[in-house]
Amino acid sequence: MIHTDKLTKTFVVKKETVEAVKGVDIDVAPGELVAFLGPNGAGKSTTLRMLTTLLRPTSGTATVAGVDVTANAAGVRARIGYIGQGNGGGHSFRVIDELIMQGRFYGMNSTDAAARAHELLTSLDLADLAKRTVIKLSGGQRRRMDVALGLMHSPRLLFLDEPSTGMDPQNRANLWDHIMRLRAEHGTTIVLTTHYMDEADLMSERVIVIDHGQIIADDTAARLKANLAGDLLAVEVAAESAAGVRGLLGRAAAGVRGLLGRAAAGGEVNENSNDGVVRFRLRLTEGARRAPVLLQQMNDAGAPAQSLELQPPTLDDVFLELTGRNLREGADR
Amino acid sequence: MLLPLRDPFSLVFSLLQPLVFLGLFGPLLGAAVGAPAFGGQSTLQWFLPGVVVMIALFGTSMIGSNLQYELMTGSYERILATPLSRSSLMIGRALKEWAPLVVQGLLIALVCIPFGFVFYPLHVLFGLVILGIFGIGLGALSYALALVSQNKEWIFWGVQQTLLFPLMILSGIMLPIEAGPDWMKTASLFNPLSYLVNAERELFAGSVGTDTLLGLLAASVTAAVGLVAGVRAINRNIN
Numbered sequence: 093m094i095h096t097d098k099l100t101k102t103f104v105v106k107k108e109t110v111e112a113v114k115g116v117d118i119d120v121a122p123g124e125l126v127a128f129l130g131p132n133g134a135g136k137s138t139t140l141r142m143l144t145t146l147l148r149p150t151s152g153t154a155t156v157a158g159v160d161v162t163a164n165a166a167g168v169r170a171r172i173g174y175i176g177q178g179n180g181g182g183h184s185f186r187v188i189d190e191l192i193m194q195g196r197f198y199g200m201n202s203t204d205a206a207a208r209a210h211e212l213l214t215s216l217d218l219a220d221l222a223k224r225t226v227i228k229l230s231g232g233q234r235r236r237m238d239v240a241l242g243l244m245h246s247p248r249l250l251f252l253d254e255p256s257t258g259m260d261p262q263n264r265a266n267l268w269d270h271i272m273r274l275r276a277e278h279g280t281t282i283v284l285t286t287h288y289m290d291e292a293d294l295m296s297e298r299v300i301v302i303d304h305g306q307i308i309a310d311d312t313a314a315r316l317k318a319n320l321a322g323d324l325l326a327v328e329v330a331a332e333s334a335a336g337v338r339g340l341l342g343r344a345a346a347g348v349r350g351l352l353g354r355a356a357a358g359g360e361v362n363e364n365s366n367d368g369v370v371r372f373r374l375r376l377t378e379g380a381r382r383a384p385v386l387l388q389q390m391n392d393a394g395a396p397a398q399s400l401e402l403q404p405p406t407l408d409d410v411f412l413e414l415t416g417r418n419l420r421e422g423a424d425r
Numbered sequence: 426m427l428l429p430l431r432d433p434f435s436l437v438f439s440l441l442q443p444l445v446f447l448g449l450f451g452p453l454l455g456a457a458v459g460a461p462a463f464g465g466q467s468t469l470q471w472f473l474p475g476v477v478v479m480i481a482l483f484g485t486s487m488i489g490s491n492l493q494y495e496l497m498t499g500s501y502e503r504i505l506a507t508p509l510s511r512s513s514l515m516i517g518r519a520l521k522e523w524a525p526l527v528v529q530g531l532l533i534a535l536v537c538i539p540f541g542f543v544f545y546p547l548h549v550l551f552g553l554v555i556l557g558i559f560g561i562g563l564g565a566l567s568y569a570l571a572l573v574s575q576n577k578e579w580i581f582w583g584v585q586q587t588l589l590f591p592l593m594i595l596s597g598i599m600l601p602i603e604a605g606p607d608w609m610k611t612a613s614l615f616n617p618l619s620y621l622v623n624a625e626r627e628l629f630a631g632s633v634g635t636d637t638l639l640g641l642l643a644a645s646v647t648a649a650v651g652l653v654a655g656v657r658a659i660n661r662n663i664n
Contacts, residue, residue, distance in 0.1 A: 144506055166508050174506035178499015197507035241503060 173247030323379025474625035489571030562651030
């Protein structure tokens with residue numbers, strides 16, 4: 093569905109060349125649900141805008157829905173749906189008119205466009221607002237209208253740029269409901285950008301982590317977390333027996349370090365003692381399976397655990413692992 | 426184009442400014458300049474065509490600010506992502522400036538009848554058609570300016586406001602340019618608006634002649650230049 097080869101975009105800002113996207117290679121198969129995850133300014137929106145022909149690549153090629161983005165931009169546009177960061181509805185127009193107009197832009201006739209518009213308004217709970225002017229809609233209603241606009245021509249490939257930014261949790265869940273239903277019913281290929289790690293984590297089958305214009309990881313969220321971050325394990329032992337397990341825990345944590353092949357937060361064992369109890373914190377791959385074994389080993393070493401806490405990793409941990417920075421503070425270098 | 430119909434108040438409201446000029450400036454003009462300067466016509470008969478052009482000048486030249494607003498909200502980007510061709514988008518937007526101008530011009534002409542304006546329906550209609558053509562060009566230029574000054578609204582307003590008044594004064598809308606010094610008369614020859622105003626004056630006075638032809642020509646050239654500039658701007662807009 094999507095294939096890019098060294099796709100690159102540079103901007104000239106005040107005589108300084110800024111490489112926003114540095115030669116990314118992306119392949120997306122039909123039916124996939126892919127999230128571009130990265131901090132603000134990482135280049136994910138720029139990549140998306142090149143794929144949707146809103147920006148011309150500086151170099152490299154991209155084929156979207158079988159069509160080259162540079163050679164036949166209009167051909168790409170006819171085959172994709174795009175829901176941008178902003179609100180698509182013109183403020184002084186009525187909701188229904190904008191939807192029908194959108195259908196007409198895609199070459200639908202008025203009758204089909206009207207029928208499709210009403211169908212979408214109903215399924216997005218906007219039917220009562222059809223005749224309202226866009227400016228009178230609430231933020232959540234506008235975002236749902238954006239989804240309706242993007243789906244008017246039933247695209248087989250849908251791009252969403254930061255679809256849920258600024259939405260409250262209920263509206264976010266609602267939006268995702270619609271996206272998931274669309275996918276289940278029509279097998280639509282979906283590519284989205286997000287800087288919400290939990291969203292990428294829960295919703296996407298595949299996460300492409302982008303930072304400083306480059307792809308730094310590309311896998312399922314589950315595998316990224318297992319391979320790059322590991323579970324966070326905290327165990328407490330009596331202070332007098334702590335010495336006996338220090339080496340054991342160090343070796344257990346080394347698994348994460350080994351996978352990464354670089355020193356990172358995961359390879360360390362933190363410890364602090366309080367009231368005669370030492371608390372060890374470490375990253376552990378396949379924590380659920382290995383923790384019981386580790387407990388047994390600790391028992392055998394004469395230092396039984398007094399408590400244990402196992403926390404599955406988040407994509408934020410993955411990002412931290414990959415870049416040494418938090419996703420939230422990501423834009424800072 | 427349906428928008429003004431759904432919201433007719435905006436159309437009527439936009440006629441307030443020309444009415445103020447007609448009601449408050451018109452009488453002063455007659456008193457200060459005196460009827461002989463108007464070629465024997467009543468002040469209203471002379472001033473109204475200029476005010477009609479003023480509607481286009483003030484209203485249509487600002488239309489690009491709507492586009493700047495759409496650039497900010499995202500509705501323009503949504504349309505750019507559809508297969509609609511960029512040129513059609515620009516030409517369509519510009520062409521829709523025609524109808525409101527004709528309606529506004531007609532309304533204000535009708536309002537003036539009770540105050541002594543002699544109404545020549547066919548001539549006025551023809552004059553408004555020419556005005557509409559000019560409006561298409563001016564609208565397209567305004568859109569082009571909006572695209573060129575994307576993310577820098579002050580440039581849009583700076584250019585629009587800077588050009589507005591010199592163009593208006595040098596076209597003789599407010600006061601007869603014949604009363605001015607020679608350099609102003611020469612400058613007005615290079616102002617397409619002068620020809621438009623002269624054409625409207627001739628038509629509103631109930632005759633058709635060289636001025637009408639020149640005005641039609643000036644309006645057509647403005648429309649052509651505006652559309653070319655607009656289409657170029659919109660096609661360059663993607664970078």
